[in-house]
Amino acid sequence: MKLSNYFMPTLRETPKEAEIVSHRLMLRAGMVRQETSGIYSWLPLGFSVMKKIEQIVREEQNRAGFVEMLMPTIQPADLWKASGRYDDYGKEMLRISDRHDREMLYGPTNEEMITDICKMGIRSYRDMPVRLYHVQWKFRDEVRPRFGVMRGREFLMKDAYSIDIDKEEARKSYYRQFVAYLRTFERMGLKAIPMAADSGPIGGDMSHEFVVLADTGESAVFCDRELVDMAIPGNDVGYDDDLEKIASEWTSRYAATDEKHDEEKFAAEVPEERRVTARGIEVGHIFYFGTKYSASMGATVQNSSGESVALEMGSYGIGVSRLVAGIIEASHDEAGIIWPASVAPFDIGLINLKAGDQETDEACNSLYQQLENAGVETLYDDTDERAGGKFKNMDLIGLPWQLIVGPRGLKAGEVEIKNRASGERETLSPDAAINMLTAKN
Amino acid sequence: MKLSNYFMPTLRETPKEAEIVSHRLMLRAGMVRQETSGIYSWLPLGFSVMKKIEQIVREEQNRAGFVEMLMPTIQPADLWKASGRYDDYGKEMLRISDRHDREMLYGPTNEEMITDICKMGIRSYRDMPVRLYHVQWKFRDEVRPRFGVMRGREFLMKDAYSIDIDKEEARKSYYRQFVAYLRTFERMGLKAIPMAADSGPIGGDMSHEFVVLADTGESAVFCDRELVDMAIPGNDVGYDDDLEKIASEWTSRYAATDEKHDEEKFAAEVPEERRVTARGIEVGHIFYFGTKYSASMGATVQNSSGESVALEMGSYGIGVSRLVAGIIEASHDEAGIIWPASVAPFDIGLINLKAGDQETDEACNSLYQQLENAGVETLYDDTDERAGGKFKNMDLIGLPWQLIVGPRGLKAGEVEIKNRASGERETLSPDAAINMLTAKN
Numbered sequence: 114m115k116l117s118n119y120f121m122p123t124l125r126e127t128p129k130e131a132e133i134v135s136h137r138l139m140l141r142a143g144m145v146r147q148e149t150s151g152i153y154s155w156l157p158l159g160f161s162v163m164k165k166i167e168q169i170v171r172e173e174q175n176r177a178g179f180v181e182m183l184m185p186t187i188q189p190a191d192l193w194k195a196s197g198r199y200d201d202y203g204k205e206m207l208r209i210s211d212r213h214d215r216e217m218l219y220g221p222t223n224e225e226m227i228t229d230i231c232k233m234g235i236r237s238y239r240d241m242p243v244r245l246y247h248v249q250w251k252f253r254d255e256v257r258p259r260f261g262v263m264r265g266r267e268f269l270m271k272d273a274y275s276i277d278i279d280k281e282e283a284r285k286s287y288y289r290q291f292v293a294y295l296r297t298f299e300r301m302g303l304k305a306i307p308m309a310a311d312s313g314p315i316g317g318d319m320s321h322e323f324v325v326l327a328d329t330g331e332s333a334v335f336c337d338r339e340l341v342d343m344a345i346p347g348n349d350v351g352y353d354d355d356l357e358k359i360a361s362e363w364t365s366r367y368a369a370t371d372e373k374h375d376e377e378k379f380a381a382e383v384p385e386e387r388r389v390t391a392r393g394i395e396v397g398h399i400f401y402f403g404t405k406y407s408a409s410m411g412a413t414v415q416n417s418s419g420e421s422v423a424l425e426m427g428s429y430g431i432g433v434s435r436l437v438a439g440i441i442e443a444s445h446d447e448a449g450i451i452w453p454a455s456v457a458p459f460d461i462g463l464i465n466l467k468a469g470d471q472e473t474d475e476a477c478n479s480l481y482q483q484l485e486n487a488g489v490e491t492l493y494d495d496t497d498e499r500a501g502g503k504f505k506n507m508d509l510i511g512l513p514w515q516l517i518v519g520p521r522g523l524k525a526g527e528v529e530i531k532n533r534a535s536g537e538r539e540t541l542s543p544d545a546a547i548n549m550l551t552a553k554n
Numbered sequence: 555m556k557l558s559n560y561f562m563p564t565l566r567e568t569p570k571e572a573e574i575v576s577h578r579l580m581l582r583a584g585m586v587r588q589e590t591s592g593i594y595s596w597l598p599l600g601f602s603v604m605k606k607i608e609q610i611v612r613e614e615q616n617r618a619g620f621v622e623m624l625m626p627t628i629q630p631a632d633l634w635k636a637s638g639r640y641d642d643y644g645k646e647m648l649r650i651s652d653r654h655d656r657e658m659l660y661g662p663t664n665e666e667m668i669t670d671i672c673k674m675g676i677r678s679y680r681d682m683p684v685r686l687y688h689v690q691w692k693f694r695d696e697v698r699p700r701f702g703v704m705r706g707r708e709f710l711m712k713d714a715y716s717i718d719i720d721k722e723e724a725r726k727s728y729y730r731q732f733v734a735y736l737r738t739f740e741r742m743g744l745k746a747i748p749m750a751a752d753s754g755p756i757g758g759d760m761s762h763e764f765v766v767l768a769d770t771g772e773s774a775v776f777c778d779r780e781l782v783d784m785a786i787p788g789n790d791v792g793y794d795d796d797l798e799k800i801a802s803e804w805t806s807r808y809a810a811t812d813e814k815h816d817e818e819k820f821a822a823e824v825p826e827e828r829r830v831t832a833r834g835i836e837v838g839h840i841f842y843f844g845t846k847y848s849a850s851m852g853a854t855v856q857n858s859s860g861e862s863v864a865l866e867m868g869s870y871g872i873g874v875s876r877l878v879a880g881i882i883e884a885s886h887d888e889a890g891i892i893w894p895a896s897v898a899p900f901d902i903g904l905i906n907l908k909a910g911d912q913e914t915d916e917a918c919n920s921l922y923q924q925l926e927n928a929g930v931e932t933l934y935d936d937t938d939e940r941a942g943g944k945f946k947n948m949d950l951i952g953l954p955w956q957l958i959v960g961p962r963g964l965k966a967g968e969v970e971i972k973n974r975a976s977g978e979r980e981t982l983s984p985d986a987a988i989n990m991l992t993a994k995n
Contacts, residue, residue: 122675149630157621180598185708189590204653212645212695234563254653267626
């Protein structure tokens with residue numbers, strides 16, 4: 114992509130309303146724009162990161178045997194009255210009346226709807242398990258939205274639902290998601306720790322939060338260092354196998370957020386040198402809630418013995434739009450964002466130090482074409498901005514690699530490569546640069 | 555995908571509420587489910603088709619030089635008051651008050667928001683052209699939603715916006731979309747004809763509807779047969795070249811919807827043997843509206859002579875969710891849907907005629923693995939339903955090919971392939987079947 118054909122309105126000044134670093138950097142890098150309190154437009158750079166995150170989530174959901182579908186944003190209120198949650202949600206629920214004064218709402222989550230869909234679509238225990246997910250915009254009308262997309266009102270969430278015939282099968286579905294979550298966050302370059310959690314408004318029997326470690330995180334977390342270093346299951350993990358063993362490797366070690374932290378227990382269970390006190394950001398939450406919705410909504414099925422039983426269910430959320438900010442909180446420096454390669458909006462930033470100079474333009478065009486042809490996503494700064502501004506912008510938007518091309522270097526047969534994370538620079542021939550950059554991607 | 559792991563609640567009976575064939579077939583095939591009037595859940599089969607359509611739209615938008623972003627579903631009312639359209643839309647606009655009684659709405663389209671974004675982000679004529687699009691859910695609160703997703707209230711739309719410095723540049727952007735639309739619909743197996751249109755509530759100077767020919771279409775259309783047979787620009791079309799020539803090849807021939815049809819003009823301009831009277835479905839609409847929004851909203855920029863000028867804009871819509879139904883209207887028979895290969899939810903349906911029979915199961919598993927490994931998307935009916943039901947379901951959901959495997963055939967070293975569109979069947983060895991099916995995909 115040539116920057117002259119792109120739309121990336123970066124800001125030189127730090128916007129005053131932004132209280133946290135990810136919000137500041139997303140606004141400065143031209144990734145998002147606030148439309149009204151807690152509601153954002155995703156400009157091309159921010160959109161691209163969000164799509165890469167969504168795609169990793171999708172691949173890992175598919176791998177774990179969950180099937181994608183899509184429920185609407187607007188839901189009828191009746192569903193929520195049937196479950197009894199219509200009043201529970203209070204003012205956080207965005208309530209809407211249509212032209213015929215029918216009560217509707219902008220969905221904050223989808224337990225009721227999926228229960229209703231399964232009530233219709235599951236006719237026999239032989240149709241189960243049913244494992245579904247969708248990635249859809251949600252709305253929570255927070256009193257005071259803040260921290261940019263970290264705590265927005267309209268936000269993108271992946272929510273998955275498992276529907277099983279009995280508790281044992283339901284636990285298997287739960288562990289599938291547990292393992293899928295470990296893999297999902299690892300692939301985004303994050304260190305996420307599962308922590309036992311209150312089940313909150315979703316309700317239920319078993320629940321884990323996945324908390325990403327980041328120095329600028331929203332809350333304190335406490336855990337055993339072994340969790341930080343523990344290996345993540347590979348992409349050959351057998352989702353049809355018993356996954357409880359993997360899960361209990363994680364859940365048997367101490368890990369708690371501020372709210373659930375027990376200092377005495379922490380001291381008793383974890384040797385001092387392994388006690389980690391850090392900051393964290395919640396990025397995922399999984400729940401096993403049994404028959405909470407199926408019982409109240411009459412979603413039953415005959416089991417193999419001919420008994421009518423309520424569906425055993427779980428739900429599993431990941432904050433996709435929130436992760437864009439979460440990754441920045443976990444990976445940035447003074448100069449700007451440092452994207453992990455897997456979610457970077459482009460692999461490489463190509464900087465033309467003297468746009469308009471024929472030799473430099475030709476060399477840059479040739480390098481750009483070679484990179485694009487090799488499938489390396491490249492943002493080519495072909496504008497006539499000054500070199501200093503180009504360097505600053507490229508550091509700000511945080512692409513993993515920079516390829517810097519100017520007339521003086523070209524005379525010596527040289528271009529420069531910079532690694533954004535380490536800051537290391539290397540001078541080499543254009544061909545060698547292409548070889549190195551295409552090998553890395 | 556094994557059917558036993560999928561969620562595809564097909565219906566034997568034709569639902570009474572469905573008035574048109576696409577609605578009937580989508581409900582029967584378990585593609586969608588109505589949640590409330592005009593609002594649908596997309597079950598896995600329907601979701602998969604919609605995603606394939608969306609991806610074709612995306613690829614052609616990118617090819618035409620438009621950049622993807624994403625605007626939110628909920629918009630502040632202020633934007634619409636600034637343009638003067640807040641009252642124009644009447645009861646079709648879903649108006650919402652948040653917990654602080656701020657007026658908002660569920661966006662039916664995004665001209666105002668994109669104008670406001672460009673007002674902020676474009677600082678100089680050198681930043682232009684800006685060409686953006688997004689694929690987002692929209693809401694129009696129709697009095698009487700009907701025809702399933704063909705005329706739903708919550709619907710998925712691709713809307714693109716071009717922002718140029720003057721009329722001449724704006725026309726170039728318009729023709730880019732004109733050509734991109736021809737290519738987009740062709741790739742979905744549709745015959746779409748551009749027709750001069752009223753610009754309706756968007757307003758403006760130049761506007762074309764793209765109408766797909768389908769026997770069961772919603773309205774009458776009249777055109778020159780040459781348009782039906784005209785070649786579509788290839789994927790090597792030069793979007794930086796002058797595209798007016800291609801566009802005028804199309805616009806110089808008679809084509810009109812019912813509303814704009816002029817029988818006298820039709821007779822005068824088109825020789826009798828070339829006069830086509832058919833039924834059509836509107837699937838896209840493009841508008842050049844100049845400064846309609848930029849002038850009222852104060853979106854101006856300095857041109858190269860230093861004069862302050864209002865942005866010249868156009869907008870370009872495609873009904874993505876509506877297209878799912880549109881394609882079915884254009885391609886079905888008595889037995890069900892016939893998907894064009896490019897948008898089929900799976901390439902092949904593999905039918906096990908005797909699930910539980912060891913030899914048949916093994917042969918099917920082997921064929922399934924070979925197809926999946928070759929990247930051929932396969933829906934494997936591994937359930938214990940009777941053969942008759944499996945055949946009916948597979949015809950109903952309309953995958954391009956069926957691969958039918960039973961114990962009797964296997965004893966003779968044979969399996970059967972069926973082409974869904976032609977009904978042609980062929981008996982051949984399992985290896986030959988794999989060769990044929992992988993070569994086709």
